[in-house]
Amino acid sequence: MVMTKVTITLIHITTPSLPPMTFRSDLDIVATALDHQVARARARAVPVLAQRPLATLIDELRLDHFARQGGLEGAALHDFMGRYLKTIINLHQPGYLGHQVAAPHPGAALGALIDALTNNPMAIYEMGPGAAAIEYFVINWMLEKVGWTPAPLDLERLGAAGYGGGVLTHGGSLANLTALIAARSKVRPDAWREGNRDDLALLAPGNNHYSIERAVGILGLGTRNIYQVPTDARGVMDPDALPRILAQVHADGRTPLALVANACSTAVGVHDRLRPLGEFCRTEGIWFHVDGAHGASALLSPEYRHLLDGVELADSLTWDAHKMLRTSAVCAALLVRDHRALDSAFSQEASYLFHDKEQPGFDFLPRAVECTKSGLGLKFYLVLAALGERGLADYVERQYRLTADAYRRMSGIEDLDLPVAPESNILCFRLPGTDARQLELRRQLLVEGDFYVTSTQFQGQRYLRLVFMNPETTLDDVERLIARIRRFVRETHGAG
Template identity: 30%
Template sequence: MGAPRQHLFHPANAAGYRQAVGAAVDRLVDHLGSTTGRPLTGVTPREAATRVASVDLDRPLGGGADALDELSRLWLDDAIWFHEPTAAAHLNCPVVIPALAAEVFVSGVNASLDTFDQSAGATFIERHLVDWTAARIGYDAGADGIFTTGGTQSNLQALLLARDQTMNQQGAPADRLRILASADGHFSVQKAARMLGLGDAAVVPVPVDASRRMDPAALAAALADCAAAGDVPMAVVATAGTTDFGAIDPLPEVAALARAYGAWFHVDAAYGGGLLVSRRRRGWLDGIELSDSVAVDYHKTWFQPVSCSALLVRDGATLGHVTWHADYLNPKDSAHPNQVDKSLQTTRRFEALKLWMTLRVMGADAIGDLLDTVIDLTDAVAAELTAWPDIEVAAAPQISTIVFRYRPPGLDEPALARLNAAIRAELFDEGRALVAATRVDGRSHLKLTLLNPVATVADVLGVVEMVREAGRRIAGEPAAPSALRKPLAVAR
């Protein structure tokens, strides 16, 4: 018989829709209000898996309230809450309310952005946002782009365009193509090389300088080595906001070297792309307009829900490398515009609406101000930590990450690695704080990723104080006076 009609979203069932959505919002708000400063409960993978595995999907609950109760038990009670200042591990942001409101329409209407006859005006909302972002980058009217699921997809598509452009223009065989990227660049570049059939050896890591930025001299040497070996530099990938340090590669210098070797110049600005709307720090991205393509994740430093991202290209014609005409969908003689010609995807959600609603309600300056706030917060926290004798900061922060470790005297590197890993695990297991882990030049470190504009310096220093306290306890050291100058103040 299929699903009962009363569960279908239809004008005749408007009251049921309103009740279901309202109940869901009420349940979410109740959970948001009950997190009490902790980002998680510390549920173990075994516990979470056991609860979910016990559900018989062939026996529906029937009632929405019962389903919400079950959802709370299986997930919401133990969900990771990124609005908490103590959630400082990953590039997950608290989201702005206009974007949440847009989600109701994205799912409720269920438009697909591949063709006009599935989206109508949504096609042009997405196109207008693409044009707007391209203008912010500094591209001219020939630019174009497409919304994607995230930086990984954007980087994959950019490198696909670079590969096909290089092979078409230079006739280079695939096994001689090379991609040059910062040693601190995102791993999606390596994944893209594999998916494009180029292999791991196609990616040439370029050393970074003391500020963790791609070293132009090292890039010049690497490009020369490629040419001398008979390899073809297919693309140079600069990063505007590395995952660990937020480093922004020297874009003008990298652009000039890429041009000199006829290589496609891509900028992975998945993290740092929010600087495009900063009123104080837009200059950090100078040179991005020289690129052939840019990846931007709106669901990071633009405070949008996952997923909301885009790939922008300087020359819209290059998107033709992914075009395929299907008679049933986008025939060559179609009178209607479509977006599927530009995308690796066919069916695509109307993710652009979230950014649209945000800009129409708040404006671009407000988003940029939120990002500037978290950068100011990061700088202030890092400055405080320089005075903490048992906290070692790996490098000065550049956007909103702080890489550090607890380092009491007398421990060698293996012992420090074990200690900091145990600290992170304890904070997670107890649900007290989310802190990330990484390695810097082969040495284990912890990392704070700050994307919460309402967090305070005291909030973040409180997380580091938790690290110190746990470290002393695990190492069996005597307790020491807090490094905080005043009691922890949790923002609310």
């Protein structure tokens, strides 16, 4: 023990050195501006997006001025909000047909506000018992929807086998990463301490989300050790090809880390056939991870949950609330059939810290890549609790039906190539001609601002991609988009 004596001038501080909070008045300024913006977006009275140069925005928002001088409150904040809201992409505008991110329910924003002002980073129970209880409940609610056994509320029963587990994490990429960490700890329990041995292989379709390949790279497993499972023309894995791929893995002297399946694929939204894949993995003792970041929400719908038939055979499932559960980014769940796989993912022994502390709750800390973790459960729960689980199912069903209707409508149009009948709310199309022609159509749409669409690479070609995320997009919007495409076709006839 070292006792260093130093002389310090004693400055007695009795009054706060910071100005009083102006929370309510500033909140009112922000809320009024947001309310106005959302209303105008919903009424299609503002463009979805009006991109301007980064340097212009930094200048117009006077970012440097306020960073140096402070004072962004009251009238200055009002002015800032007006400028800032001209720089956003309006997901609440029904012409938003872009990336798989929710046009959020306001409950998510309320949850974010509560979480941010109270700032309860609940990965340690003490640091937010209510927020931790909500995450515990949300994970159990999700486990139930998958068909797995929820964790006991009686904490004395924790630790034994026989129930599932999960954790909310800051995005689907982290959820997928965590799944592969758990798989590695199961297949190679000594890898954590000893390092990789260059003998693992991941089985995956070529069309999985890029976070899967990124996770393999991060884990130091080598992206060349991803064995691509053949798919049909839509990108759905062929279960019958698995024995051959597995034989190749073994012939190369490798052990399978996991098989990853899509539910659904990012590009065109098709679902791998989870039951035969899961049965194969069970037989062969292979970890089966389902990336349901987008599609797992169909589990809520009696009409669409067949798309995930067999999901209960998986070992782990990624399910993003910020995609099809109307929650603001980011809020993703990683779920596991057996909680022990997650509790031991980050080290060889499970860390039931709560027993050491004799606390009345549960620490999510040992399950997460993060240490400090926001109260993500609150954000999603306030959406779930406002709409009810049936309300969320209604949303999923409405969007999936709308997409099927849009497909039917658009597939009747000459010149439009729709490669895949949609299974979810993702719809890809292509005009005759070059990839550049597709991108030129997208460029024009973005400049005009009535629609925001993305593009994707599918079967070697560039497609435009509509994702029907906004709950107020209708077939009338689709008609307007078709009319715009027709005009583009006329104007560029023969130009492709």
